[in-house]
Amino acid sequence: MPPSTGLANAIVTGLVTGSIVALGAIGLALVYNIAEVPNFAHGELLMLGAYMALLVNKPATVPVFELLTQAQAARELTAVGFAVLFLLAAGSALAAVYLLGGMPALKGSWWPGDPSSALALGVHLAVAAVLGVLVVVGFPSIWTGLLLSALMLAWIAPFLEKVIFQKFRAKDASLATMLIVTLGLSFVLRFGTQAFYGGQVRTYVVPQVGSVFGYDVGLSAAKFFDLYVTGSGITMHVIDTGPNPDQAMFTATYSWLAALALLAATVGVAFAAYRWRSGGAEGYGTGHTVGPKLTAALAGIVTFVALLFALSGGGTVPDSSAFSTRIRLSLMRASVVVIAVVMMGLLHFLLQETKLGKAMRASSDNIDLAKITGINTDRVMMATWIIAGAFAAVGGVMLGVLFAQLTVNMGFFLLLPMFAGVILGGLQSVYGAILGSYIVGLSMDVGIYAIPDIGSVYRIPIAFAILFVVLLVKPEGITGG
Structure with a gap:
């Protein structure tokens, strides 16, 4: 008789869940610490990221975009469809850079030193073109959909900051006002997506078998x-x-x-x-x-x-x-952890070793003092939203792959665990948000294993019970800032 799953399996499952929560919680913590926005619409950014991947993975299921697919093959695009995909990817990359400071940013104003405007513009165009080609060549892979989704959310998130949150911040809106604004935005994004895509459950096409060094390996x-x-x-x-x-x-x-x-x-x-x-x-x-x-x-x-x-x-x-x-x-579930860890490593390097990262940390400590010392806090704000959007997109796509379904409520249901991870780890620390997210993920899955009679519907309440216990002992969170 084969052995049954036990505590070890619950721990591994909790690490996978914690990786998804962490990908969302990182952006949530960054935006709160630097932009001072308790973004209750962050779950909807994950949901948008998940739906954006459908443009590549299942284009025939996307309204309007379905007109660019070939009638005899739902997963094949016309030449115009491939051109649109290329423009979406390349245009998103350029739009993200543009939001860092307009045309001067495209000409290299955000680069260290004093680069040639022609050189910087050429590099930006070349990189955007390469990303566009990668999306076209990789069609219809779910991983290519992940790339396009990250590129699109990397400009959509800072665009929302520019047209909405920046306006309220300029009027010295209170924290309560910003909270209501983000709640309103979450409803607009969620039901706007439902109006466009419809309310039915959608799925990705995920390969069952992949080739590794010439050997066929089951992925799912x-x-x-x-x-x-x-x-x-x-x-x-x-x-x-x-x-x-x-x-x-x-x-x-x-x-x-x-x-x-x-x-x-x-x-x-x-x-x-x-x-x-x-x-x-x-x-x-x-x-x-x-x-x-x-x-x-x-x-x-x-x-x-x-x-x-x-x-x-x-x-x-x-x-x-x-x-x-x-x-x-499965290898697909293991890839969730690997991708999350790689992205966290890249974020760690950015925060510790780059000029932008040092500016982000200074702005997080005291944005007014950072502005006085000559840091371009507006650019830091945009960069923060770009990072938050990209992480949200990856988290949303991975969530869709993990649970094999996409709904307009998927991000909303993950919002509470994300906030729990941020608060548990410590509101002033992105590293605390990562640690707190893994504790939340582990508590949800290990809790269900330890108390099997209560059912999986109580996964989130178990996480909040752990949150309450920790905060009673250490109100400032695990990392304490």
């Missing part, structure tokens, strides 16, 4: 990672449910000595990496983009994975075991 089919604990050691058995019947992919047995060696080596390398990055025993280290804790985590993960294969011995599934559990994961 679940992979079962079965773990067996016996008196002689630990056995890991990986099953691919894509083929019919199910096919064993990998079986490895680790003796208790090998398991202890793996654990000791992982902890040792992680500790050594931490000491090295922090400056050793003398403590003379300086700040790094990849700090001591992150270095230790990365070194530990790499060591663990490498030794996992190096120390594995061929084995078979045991007839009996003292303990067994199963983790259910």
Whole structure:
């Protein structure tokens, strides 16, 4: 009898859920900290991002755009349709740059130093053209839809800031007023999308099989990672449910000595990496983009994975075991975590190592002081919304892929977990928002596992119960600013 899913599976599922929540919460935290907008319409930005991907993935289901598809093949575009896609992608990239400061921004005013106007304009046009070509060549892949969606939300979000929120901020609107404005905008976006697309549930076309180094790999089919604990050691058995019947992919047995060696080596390398990055025993280290804790985590993960294969011995599934559990994961679900982590890494680099990132951090601390010191806070504001829009788009598309359906309410249902993640982590820290989001995701899925009788409908209340407990102990949030 195969093992059943347990706590380990709930933790993995919680990490996937937390990644989706984090992609939305990052933009929510950035906008609140810098633009001082409690954006209750942020869920609708995720929803818009999810629907924008349909322009590439399923163009025949998009009103008006369906006229540009070939009648005999719903997922094929006419030449005019491909031209429109190219213009949407390239135009969105240029529009995002334009919103940083108009034509001077297109001519390089936001670049460091004093670049040639012709050179900067040429680079912007070339990059926009490359992005347009990528969207056309990649049609109708869901990943190409993800790219187009991110490009479009990267100008739609700052455009909303420019035409709506900036006007209210100029009139010194109170926080309560801004909250009502964002609520009103959320209804406009949600029901406007419903009026255009209709109220029916939509889905993406996601490939079932992909090619990796010449081998066909099931992308959507679940992979079962079965773990067996016996008196002689630990056995890991990986099953691919894509083929019919199910096919064993990998079986490895680790003796208790090998398991202890793996654990000791992982902890040792992680500790050594931490000491090295922090400056050793003398403590003379300086700040790094990849700090001591992150270095230790990365070194530990790499060591663990490498030794996992190096120390594995061929084995078979045991007839009996003292303990067994199963983790259910597909490559598509794993890609959600990978994409989220990569985007967080890019954001971390931007905040720590670029002039724009330093300006964003200064504006977050004190926007008036930042303005006095010569920082172009209007450009920082636009850049913040561009980043928030792009993250929201990726989160929306990943949410549609994860749950295999798109509805106009999908972003609204995720809004409360996003706010819970931001508040739990600490309102003044984007890193706190990331940490809080993963705690929210884990609490939702682990909570359902721990209390199975209450049902999945109580996933969000469980997260808020954790939120209340943490805030009673530490009202300023986990990171405390």
